[in-house]
Each structure stands twice: as structure tokens, then as C-alpha cells.
Amino acid sequence: MRSETSCGDYTLAELAGVVGADVAGSPDFRVSGIATLKDATSDQLAFFANSRYLSQLHQTSAGAVLVAEQHRDDCPVNALVVEDPYLAYAKLSSLFAPRDTAAQGIHPSATVDPTATIDAAAVIGANVVVGADTEIAAGCVVGANTVIAERCNVAEGTHINPGVTLYADVKIGRNCIIHSGAVIGADGFGFANEKGRWVKIAQLGGVTLGDDVEVGANTTIDRGALSDTLIGSGVKLDNQIQIAHNVEIGDSTAIAGCTAVAGSTKIGDRCTIAGCSGITGHLEIASGTHITAMTLVSKSITGAGAYSSGTTAExxxxxxxxxxxxxxxxxxxxxxxxxxxxxxxxxxxx
Incomplete structure (x- = not known):
């Protein structure tokens, strides 16, 4: 059902057109891969984005290097001169990623409810389960052993890797990537105390993800208690993150691994939250906020800026x-x- 194809190679002129680079050297030089300054071979492209690696730039065996204008003369080989070498590397990296081709259609071992709607241009892998009234759009890939429960909606171009679980009432936008082990739509942690006994609160909401969202391996996003948990477009969630019920995360926010966000907290747009941070419930985090690693946020942040609470090793x-x-x-x-x-x-x- 699936076979790997070559990602091909590119001339420097072709790569320059992708990232708006100025070619210093031979525009016809062909690049077959991308690697670090230290490890690149004579047919590969590297990038120089940190001055601490200047000695590696001088000694590189790469065939070409992405560099900024101020380091054009430091590059001993062909160069693609750009404003931001790291950003250019990010844009070009997908060109060199191994590409899998998958036959469209539903694997014979998959179990699909008769009321589910699956576009003919989608791919449903082995042992996948698709529940009632779920819709999967064109260009979607659903990896083996994934479970998608009832009333879910997966929009065009989304890639769900093997072993993902979507509970009922999960909506995923276009061109999202969900990595293995992710669980989206499990019950939020809602209980009321009655004389020492915990009474479960039924979680009646769902989860909605915008477009271009990436959810890391073993990350969990809980369903809302009444309304949906909301993840904005362009959000990037690392591995092993906990997003509790009714959390709202604004567009283009990025959260690093092992961070936990408690219920009903609202995080603004374009925030960055570093690893192992904790954010308590019912808070508001202003757009543009940067939270450093191992920070505990216990009150709302109303002004954008950088915030820290963790202590460094000594x-x-x-x-x-x-x-x-x-x-x-x-x-x-x-x-x-x-x-x-x-x-x-x-x-x-x-």
C-alpha cells in the first residue's frame, strides 16, 4: 500500500528561487541532500546560522551553504545568501525529506461505519477504525491502528500518523499533522466534591483544531466540559504535552515538550512556551508572551514579554x-x- 520514493535533487538556482536567495558560485551546481556544516558532503547543502560555528564554516566539506550577507566572504564553497539562513533551511528542508507515496483508498482490514464519509482521495491504513457520522476529506492520510470515533471531521490534507486516538466530536483543520500516540478528545479532569466523594462531571464538549496545527507524539488534548477546547491555526505542540479541558490556544503559538496547561486557560496568539512549564487554570496569557523553561505561571499575564520562574543548575x-x-x-x-x-x-x- 505504501512505497518510498526519491526526493530528487535541485540546482542552486532552483533552491534560490524557493527562498529568494542570491547565488554566490555556480547556479547549476546540484544539491542532493541537506546536512550540518560538520557532516555535509560535497553534494549536500548546509546552513550557517550561529557565529559559534564559524570554524566549521571555514572547514566544511559541503557543496553549498546557506549564509547571511555578512558571512558571504567567510564561505569557502558555493553559497545561497539569504537574510535568515535558519528560516531558509526550514523552508528547504521539506524538499529533501523522504517522500512516501500511498495508494488512495481504504485498507481491507480497516473498520469503517456505514454512516462515515471518506473521500476517494483519502488513505485509510491497516486496522483503522472510523466511527459513525465521521467525515474524512480528500488528501488525508490515516495511519495504521488509528481510532477515529463518531462525529469527527478531518479536513483536507491532514496526516494522522499510526496509533492516534480521536474521541468523539473532534474537528481537525486542513494540513494538520498528528503524531503517534496523541489522544485528542479524552475527558477533561472535572469532578465535584460531595462530602469527600468525587462526583464526575460529564464532559459534553469536543475539541477543535485550526489549520496547519501539529500535535506531537503522546500529547493529550482534553475535550471541553460544555464548549470545545480550541487550538488555533498554526499552533505547534511538542511531544508529551497536556492540554486540559476548555483551554484556548491562539494562532501560531508554540509549546515545547512536557508542558501542562490547566483547564479554561486562554493563551494568546504567537506565544512561545518552553519545555516543562506549568500553567494553572482559568488564566489569560497575553499574545506575544514568551515563557522560559520550567516556569510556573500561577496568575494571568496581561502584558507581552518574557517571563521566568525556574532556577538554573548550580x-x-x-x-x-x-x-x-x-x-x-x-x-x-x-x-x-x-x-x-x-x-x-x-x-x-x-
């Missing part, structure tokens, strides 16, 4: 001393207030 002996001092802060603050009061009183008599 020698264990110093860390133990600082822990002790941290525990003394409250007592020190109280003693300082007493000293300040006495000082004010003393100065008042003079």
Missing part, C-alpha cells in the same frame, strides 16, 4: 545552602520590618 553544595536561606526569607523579612521601624523611629527623634 553545584549541589551551593544549592543546599540556598534552600536553607530560602526557608529563612519570611523570618528575615519580618526582622527587617522591625529594624526599619526602629530606624524610622530613631530618625524621627533627630
Amino acid at each position: 553545584p549541589h553544595s551551593s544549592w543546599k545552602k540556598n534552600v536553607v536561606r530560602f526557608r529563612q526569607l519570611d523570618n528575615l523579612a519580618k526582622r527587617l520590618k522591625v529594624v526599619e521601624a526602629k530606624l524610622d523611629k530613631f530618625e524621627g527623634h533627630n
